[in-house]
Amino acid sequence: MIRIANGQGFWGDWLEAPVRLVEQGPIDYLALDYLAEITMSILQKQKEADPSLGYARDFPPLIARIQRRLREREIKVIANAGGVNPIACALEVRRVAPSLKVAVVLGDDVSGRLDEFLAAGHAMKNMDTGEPLSTIRDRILSANAYIGAFPLAEALEAGADVVIAGRCTDTALSLAPMIHRFGWKPEEWDKLAAGTIAGHIVECGAQCTGGNCQVDWQSIPDMANIGYPIIEAEPDGRFNITKHEGTGGRVSVDVVKEQLLYELGDPKNYITPDCVADFTSIQLKDAGPDRVQVSDIRGGPRPEMLKLSIAYSYGWKAIGTLVYSAPQALEKSKAADRIVRERLDQLGLKFEEIYTEFFGVNACHGPVAVPNPDPPEVQVRIGVRGQDRKAVDRFTRELIPLVLSGPPTGTGFGDGRPPVREVVAYWPALIPRELIQTSVEVVE
Amino acid sequence: MKIPLSRIAHARSGDKGDTSNIGVIAFDPRHYPVLAREVTSKRVKQFFGEMVKGQVERYELPNLGALNFLLHDALGGGGTLSLRIDAQGKTLGAALLRLEIEVSESELAS
Missing domain, CATH: 3.30.70.260 (ACT domain)
Incomplete structure (x- = not known):
């Protein structure tokens, strides 16, 4: 069993949460989600003003603050803090925490390739409105492909203590350690779907441990000291959702159900670069105080197209x-x-x-x-x-x-x-996955 | 008899662009058939009236005793375009729990 915690549901989430996760009990991996849909365009502007910026600036100081615990407890960090400049982010992490091995995942940034894609006949139509990308071509600020968990797992294989990605899916941050440690293969759709759903449950931080919860919200204990979520993952795809003992909040079947439904579309077709997860297969069970068991998850083959996140000036x-x-x-x-x-x-x-x-x-x-x-x-x-x-x-x-x-x-x-x-508006579009090549680079 | 949906269900809502999603979950899984019968796409669309400009889609998750609604064109443009205070539809789930549903006493007791 491995323990994967999520310590940041978005950039701007509680600064103390990841610190407490590494201090207050055992975890093996710390996942941190920094990127909302339009964050990339903000970071792109920062990079244009200063080529050494363009990443989540809260991230290096956090690593500096928790580096001793990371080393002592051999905790690995996986974060999409790289924004549009993962290398600069990695260099700053190396500067403030020189003893940690840092790897970056590259290949999501396609802002320099859009004309190549258009010339090859990929219209990159807006998934909501159907308009072709050419209508806003001259106003585009950033363009990134959502990449999945396998490139992040590759960075863990390379022995990284800190993995820094740009635009990857939120769920990939939690799924990557399972692929790495359990040796899951790209065709093991049920297991990949299980890891993806585990990632979906924890990706909004404390929203699965009693935050923003309607069920008996007044009785949820000690929200000032709310515990952020931990996945206890098994090699066969089963997992528990829990939090550190002695922390505030609540993990119950009702709480987990609310988060499962959060920002959900068609529950039978939850599409990620890694698989298509079926939320109608999920079985939940109370497994003791502040612990919910999740099992029976089914999944299907990964899609042929990857989603692009394009931001433009509106x-x-x-x-x-x-x-x-x-x-x-x-x-x-x-x-x-x-x-x-x-x-x-x-x-x-x-x-x-x-x-x-x-x-x-x-x-x-x-x-x-x-x-x-x-x-x-x-x-x-x-x-x-x-x-x-x-x-x-x-x-x-x-x-x-x-x-x-x-x-x-x-x-x-x-x-x-x-x-x-x-x-700055968001333009979701699709691109054939074979056009997106990722690579892992260890930053010395 | 008529009861507010909040008697038998809780909810959480969020956004995907200009679409709001509302998950409605029965406290007691045995009340799921009542949810499925009473809380139809049509009723949800009627309930929100002019707030929802587009269609309302419904998906069923009997394994969780839950329904998932997608309310299209419901967030004033969504994301950064929206001029609303609740541009992400965070409060729409709480609003839907005020929907009045018809339920028999035996169903409520079950």
Whole structure:
């Protein structure tokens, strides 16, 4: 049996979680997920400004902080912290933790190959809208293929203490140690599906140990010290989900079910580069305090196409807010919204969308919100999005004047006018897998 | 009798682009047939009204006593485009638990 922990559900997750995982009990592998769909484009911009950047900058200081424990307990780290510059990330890790062997997985970055792909007749149509990539070609900021667990396992074979990847699937981070230690082969679909589902359960960190859980949430103990998840994996594909003893949170069948359903599409066809996992085969069993057994998982052959994650510059947006108090807080907020829209209209400003929410009334649940006829205060939240940066910038100046020139009791403007933000949009597409070649490089 | 879905089920929701997914899970697996009968794609689409511009798809996971709903064009453009506070649909599962379902006393007791 091997223990694989996940200590980071996204870049920005709890900094103490991975430290506690290596301190508070036994683990063999520490998986860390840093990349959301558009993170790559942010990192690409950082790399363009400074060629030594473009990776998750929280990662090297973390390794520096836990390096002694990693050595003492022979814990290996697998992270997609490399972003668009895995080599630079590895060099920085080597600088702060010189005694650790570091390997990088390369080949996911295809930003320099898109024209080659287009010329060869690969349209890379948007999987959601069907539009061809050529419509946004000149606005692309980054392009990466999602790679699977086998290249990461290869880096573990090379004896790496720290494996740094760019855009790999979240599930690959946990599956790779199983492939490495159990010798699973590319056609063992059931086992690969089991490891993939184990990875899916832990990829959002504490969301499978009691975080964001609706079942008896008030009774979940000690969330301040919540334990992050650990997979106890067996060579035959069975596994348990658990957490370190003495930590907060809860691992139960209900909690694990919620996370299994999280961000799920067709449950019979959970597609990764490694296999297609069938969530309708999963059997869960309570296996003691804070321990759930997962078994009977079936899988099918890996797909012929890999998914590309392409980020492109879409336009601009800004979201501004004002607060109105009772009495008639909602009516005042609605009046403020009407005035702003009328003034924007008079200026002749055009937007792709103007969207207003009344925070405290219906922002989260829209038309199905619990009615609240006379709330003590309401925040009116107005957002605009468009291609014209100047128009969006002008909008940001239209809210605060209402404090003096609109309905009474307007407040909550202390942060000044809202920032104009670039909208970087996500373009999911497919590419034949034989076009993507990965390689492993040990960084000395 | 009519009860809110929250009496027999819990839920978690998230996003994939402009699609929100809501997993609805029976507390007691024996109530799964009630979920399957009452919480149809059509009812979920009706419940959310103008919030969901596209279709609602439903997938069944009897092994987990659960249903998975995909609500298309439901997040104001999704991801970075969305101007909503809940651009990821994190709260939509909690909203759906207010759906009223029809259940007999014997079903509820089982």
